[in-house]
Amino acid sequence: MAMLDYLSAELTATCAAIGYYDGTTYHLDKNCLEVIKDLIRYLKRDDDTHTIRRFLGQTRLLQTxxxxxxxxxxxxxxxxxxxLRLLINLTSSAFVIYNEQIPTEKTMRSFYQQIVTYIQExxxxxxxxxxxxxxxxRLGTLFNIDNKEREEENELTIERIxxxxxxxxxxxxxxxxxxADNDATVHDELLFAFHxxxxxxxxxxxVSNKNEQQYHMQILEIISLMLREQNASLLAASGLQRSNAERENDEASLVALRQKELREKIYKVKTYAGSRHSRFGGTYVVQNMKAVGENQMICHKPYQKIEAVEFGHDKKRVKRxxxxxxLQDAKEERTSALSVRLFLKEFCVEFLSGAYxxxxxxxxxxxxxDPHGQAVEAAVYLWALRFFMEFNRHYKFQVKYVSETISTEVFYLxxxxxxxxxxxxxxxKKxxxxxxxxxxxxxxxxxELLNTLMAMDKNSDDGVRESSKIIKSNIFYVPEYRETILSQLLCFDEVKMSRQYLMDLITTIHTFLKMLEHYCQKGQRHLVIQQIKLKRKKAKKGKKSTQENVTTVPTLEERWDIIGPELSAVMRDAIIPVVVPFDATLDTPIDDQKADAMKRIQKLMRQRNLxxxxxxxRAAREIWPENDCFGKVDILPEEEFLALREIFFTDLGGELFYFQFYIFDNEHKHFLIMFLRSYK
Known part of the structure; x- marks a missing residue:
């Protein structure tokens, strides 16, 4: 206790040596600079209970x-x-100060709440x-200096700001x-001061200057914090005059508040009108319902319906x-004051058109x-993707403004x-x-990515619709994309995930299935997945046959005499399908799958799938052009025929296990075939 009193006296004397404010100007003490440096050192040496931080908040040093x-x-x-260094330290998030773990112990939790209260002040x-x-x-002065001539101290000051x-x-x-909505909060006042x-x-x-790209990550985080309470769709629809929907919502909320007030007033009148409750109004018996014993159940007021009888109104709920x-839902969105919404809308439009x-x-x-080491950056990226794509979709939907985040790679990310x-x-688990x-x-x-794809399907531009079709063909074709959302529904845990998360998950699944249904309708490509396992038929063991009943197996030369003319006709006149020569889902590198592709070519020819x-x-030649294993790039048809003949006669061995994906292309009227397994 004596140590705490000494520390308080020391801090009080230190704070008193900064200076004083006379109402118009703040007069600095001659040791003001050293005092501020001392305060920074004190905060660095603070204890686990953050005594110095709480003392500075209690004395209102920042405000005064x-x-x-x-x-x-x-x-x-x-x-x-x-x-500026001292202000950054004092305004640091309490969540970060406690290493992103809110304390559960009673005393430490109280200290945590105190620090949060001081930061809010x-x-x-x-x-x-x-x-x-x-x-x-100060920022303007620093950015007036050319990027190449700016010193390291100036760069550090910008980052601190x-x-x-x-x-x-x-x-x-x-x-x-x-x-209430449409009322200015402290956050709104801060945003208006920024403006x-x-x-x-x-x-x-x-964000519009490419030379200042090193600050874009910090700026995007600031933007996410500026707009964290805003609803993107409502912000995009904000105007100088309130819409009919806003008026109806305001009227409905006022009526609900009025009814709630009347109910509370009636309840108070009933509760406190008499000095005591009278139990002399008689008792009633509930027919065909037994009490704890053998007697009929007794109640003190008549009920019109048996459903009105309650047994648990006096019981206490079991504490979990x-x-x-x-997990409780964190409701952050609200409707800010109109002036704040208008300049935020203008800001979002300029950011979308010039910097997104x-x-x-x-x-x-x-x-x-480095996905594991940059969790904050990834979260900011996901928030910006969701917010600005939704804003763009509800404002004046233009794909060019969000083209960077509409691709299969973003879906994968x-x-x-x-x-x-x-x-x-x-x-x-902590x-x-x-x-x-x-x-x-x-x-x-x-x-939001799915909603944007749906908006692209309704666009009048053919190029936009075609881009959407290509992306959908990828996300509906690859199993990882198809199963991600459904697997999240199976893994839902009400203890670890919020109720709002479940609602958004079900909505997302509904949107995904509707898009898949539309994609598979008549006139679209149809996807059929088959698993084929080709095995060599084993000859049944039977009775010893005579020499007359033995049928000779045709040799490779005899089979080639039949297949050769057919192969020549196929190469000359037939429509050759598009085939993928490797399996990207295997752990085997693509370069090591050349032998498997060669075996598959031989197998297909011997089965007369020419x-x-x-x-x-031809597809393997494009993937593996080195060493001319599958022929030269500019190979002649005659040379290609001889290469196929050589593959047909070569003894490669092995048994084929593979998947085939048949995709019917309605536009070109033929099948696209993809192999997804190889020889084992």
Missing amino acids: DLVKILIHHVKNIELWDVL YKAALTDENVWLAVAG FAFIRNVLQVPPNDNDKR ASGIVDIILFI RRDKMS NPVMKFTRSCFIN VQRQIDQYYEMIIVD KIPLWSRRLHLALKAYQ EQAVGLL
């Missing part, structure tokens, strides 16, 4: 002193940069427009700040264990090679993240809520 210095002494570069104090005017001025903005934006809303001070314009300048309680594609391309490159997040839920939220984020990104054999030879 630090914000004033930030505004009035922006020209003092050395002091301003050191102060910091956010309210930083809604002052003058704060962000100073920050915008972005970290400060991110810390302030990610502060969770206060319970007392949960206001008025020019921070938003600087953000748009950075904490680790068995279902290059920023998303750079962001994907930041984590695609999202599917990979879904699988990874589900694995982390199973492995990292952070199940965190991974569950990220899984939900990836699911909504996948859902069109497939020729198609497989």
